[in-house]
Amino acid sequence: MRNHSPEADRPAVSVIAPAYNEAESIGLFYEQVVVALDPVIPDFELILVDDGSTDSTFSIIEQLAQKDSRVTGVKFRRNFGQTRAMATGIDLARAPILVTLDSDLQNDPGDIPLLVGEISKGHDIAAGYRIRRQDRFLTRKLPSVVANWLIGRVTGLPIRDNGCSLKAYRAEAIKQVPLYSEMHRFIPSMSIPGGVSVVEVGVRHHARQFGTSKYGLARIYRVFFDLLVVRLIISFAARPLTCFGGAGATAVLILIVTITASMLGPEGSGQVFLTVSMLIGSAAVFLFMAGVTIALAQEGINAGKRLDDEVVCGQDERIHPVAEQ
Structure with missing residues (x-):
């Protein structure tokens, strides 16, 4: 001390x-x-x-x-x-x-x-x-x-x-x-x-x-x-919650596209599947960033010990x- x-x-x-x-x-x-x-x-x-x-x-x-x-x-x-x-x-x-x-x-x-x-x-x-x-x-x-x-x-x-x-x-x-x-x-x-x-x-x-x-x-x-x-x-650094917000926004978009697909029926399912795949990929990137942020926070806690x-x-x-x- x-x-x-x-x-x-x-x-x-x-x-x-x-x-x-x-x-x-x-x-x-x-x-x-x-x-x-x-x-x-x-x-x-x-x-x-x-x-x-x-x-x-x-x-x-x-x-x-x-x-x-x-x-x-x-x-x-x-x-x-x-x-x-x-x-x-x-x-x-x-x-x-x-x-x-x-x-x-x-x-x-x-x-x-x-x-x-x-x-x-x-x-x-x-x-x-x-x-x-x-x-x-x-x-x-x-x-x-x-x-x-x-x-x-x-x-x-x-x-x-x-x-x-x-x-x-x-x-x-x-x-x-x-x-x-x-x-x-x-x-x-x-x-x-x-x-x-x-x-x-x-x-x-x-x-x-x-x-x-x-x-x-x-x-x-x-x-x-x-x-x-x-x-x-x-x-x-100035926007620590951006990654979480991005993941949340992507999830909302996936929900909207899924609802739209159910209304369009089989004819539009192919295009919808491609769109959903791209959105899921984006969500994965955002969640990875969130994971890194959490890992850094944990390392900071460990460093304090x-x-x-x-x-x-x-x-x-x-x-x-x-x-x-």
Whole structure:
């Protein structure tokens, strides 16, 4: 349970980094963040979210939190995925500016001041895009190019590199965005209904030094499904009952056509059957949208229960270690 700190105690920037089996890199990542921010933004906080690692990642995070009060560590009791980890860090963040990035050393913490500078200029979101990306072409770069093009076409916001985790946000622009599944990559797109200002910033990208990539083909399929959900969120953000109204209107039309068919007799039954089939198809689409809406609401409820699956450490005592509950 969080205690409200005085405004003067708020950090200037909250840096949020998920970690999954990153025992070899997490210490170096912390050092790079300190080197990058100490000279320009010393009053930062670093929130490291261990997404159910099976190695010593969280033990190292605890050591970092003991020696540096700016570090807060969170450990999930099981693996939930990158979006859930980011959502937890965002919820805990206290600063007016939030920065997200990976802790595997592929994102460069030295680029954080560039993105923070864009937020200070008045933008709501500064989205990094990887220059000279250090990944395999067929398995990572090519799918990314296709996905970014498709996301831009579907959402209407042509971000060059939706998959780049290194982004900066004004707190009020991100804390209102619902995050489920793999939706962290769609945050700029889901912010469209709020009329936010988005700027893109070229950032460095490094080859992975330790471990193996956590991305697989299964995640690609999930991203495409999430894209459909994001389209629905954007379309129905201001009209959440549209899908139910559409289904109801279609049902009324089916009833009218059926009554008309009974009056026309066998002669008009063929045309009526075609019309009814089309209406039923439309109703199915509307009901699917309604189902997605209900599923999102349920995920939101489940996300609110996430503290039951977390252990938190840090020298500031604004967070109670839920492991003792």
